[in-house]
Amino acid sequence: MSAGRQRGQRRPGAFRLGLVAALFVVLAFLTLPLVAIFVEAGPGELLSSLDDPSALEALWLSFQATAIALGLVVAFGTPAAWLLATRSFPGRSLAITLVELPLVVPPAVAGIGLLAALGPNGLLGGTLAETGLELVFQTAGVIVALTFVASPFYVRQALAAFGALDPALIEASRTLGASEARSFARIAVPNALPGLIAGGALAWGRALGEFGATLVFAGSLSGVTQTAPLAIYERFSDDFTGALALSAVLVTLSAMLLLGVKLASHSKVLGSARA
């Protein structure tokens, strides 16, 4: 009896040890680089290198460009996702696939594509030149690149959030005299809000880290198109501490975003809206 129990304990013991070891390796591998950013240089050193005006400029530009890009993504992505989630029409699956395509396109390829489409000699280059809108080597170009890479993160999540809504809620709203637009604004959006916030945070996180498409399409001009990731790349060979300081700021912002998403999806107030 007791021998049997011992044997019973030993076998899952070895397996469990293996599981714990695997988790340890995964956690160590994933957190070590992030921890190292804060450990490699002291907090004082990090703070003083943030005094560098060009570093602050890059952070400020990153903040502005990502905020505008997120605004564009939400403004166009929300109604588009609503349409895709609630209507069936020929080509709907194709439309969803097209929306998701930027997820798998390498960022450098996205940059090349944007140049080919919107660059001075691109498909729409002439039309853009006539309107006087310049994108290449301009902050506007940064925003275009960020919007391109970040939008699928938001639209996918919004599509899922709208798809999970009980269709009877919208029908109830319609029978109570609300137009389609009012039903969307007063019922669909508030009840899908946790999903929309999560999607917005993911899109913002992706835009904040954007590098390849921005570099290829808009270049890396300090103060105009040089966002924080590009500034990190520029200084990592000769000013490693400066690169570390910017990295620390980005890691902190990203961690806060992730925390925000977790809180939004578990929050009692917003979470209950999905019940």
Add this chain to the structure above:
Amino acid sequence: MLALEARSAVGTLEICVGLEVGEAECLALAGPSGAGKTTILRIAAGLLHPDKGRVVCGEEVWLDTDRGIALSPDRRRVGYVFQDYALFPNLNAWRNVAFGMGGVPRADRRERALALLERFGMSRLADARVPTLSGGERQRVGLARALARDPQALLLDEPLSALDPRTRTEAARELIVLLREARVPALLVTHDFEEAAMLADRVAVLDEGKVVQCGRASDLTAAPASAFVADLTGGVVLMGHAHRRRDGLTEVSLDGGGVVLSTGAASGPTAVTVNAWEISLEPAISVNEGSAQNRLPVVVSAVTPVGNRVRVGLLAPQPFTAELTPFAAERLELKPGARAVASFKATATRLVPR
């Protein structure tokens, strides 16, 4: 008056119906799931457009496919009570009710919503969030919300099915009050014939998208047009007036004559329900030797075989149904016009105030 005609293919179902509901009348659409009951409500509300059809409410034409008229749902003044009530989780109880008050000045909406909730005894929960409400409370908010727009027609989709049996009786009583007070045509969907008989003035039995029989519940029970209708009308509902006896039993004097004893509790206007298979039939000249407290002299109105059973329509003089084996029906020589005694135990009855 609400008149609805529709012809439409919905999935594999072929809908083909014509219905008329009078002012202040409640017509129940009864039938098994998949018969197209909810589809008809959706056509009336404008949530679904049939291939061909006409919906007229009072003087207003809501839908006429021949003339190219199809009002959107928000332009038809209906009070729709959804199966799970579909309350808005992002709004509290009174805001759910006020949502339908588009034409009311903003300042008056709260007061009007509170007054409606009060009618269903819910004003104390006016500020409660929807997820914190119980099933019965949600139903009452749902009913109050359906009235908020001063509807010209009420559409109720299985209004009691989301409730547990205990809250059902109470909810049914409130529903009857609502239907009586609203004084508008009402269409009520249910798969439960007893519920239809209790709540509605007339019942339309629906099978595979078509109305197979339409009439008063008692007429359907007394003379089912088909085995399908006989099977559906299986439950027995007898209307009467209840009063409590000293021995703890309830005595219900049936409308039109006869008395039923029940172990249930009720007083005043009451519906007695019994399962058809709990009713035994005996020859008209027989001695009471069993334990059954209830013995009603009856006349057989219909004999309908349903599968391996026989449904016997009875008049006592209120119509109801007993379910027997073919062997027993043959031995008793049951045919329309024959006399018999229907017996059932007081413990087999349930009482629903109405």
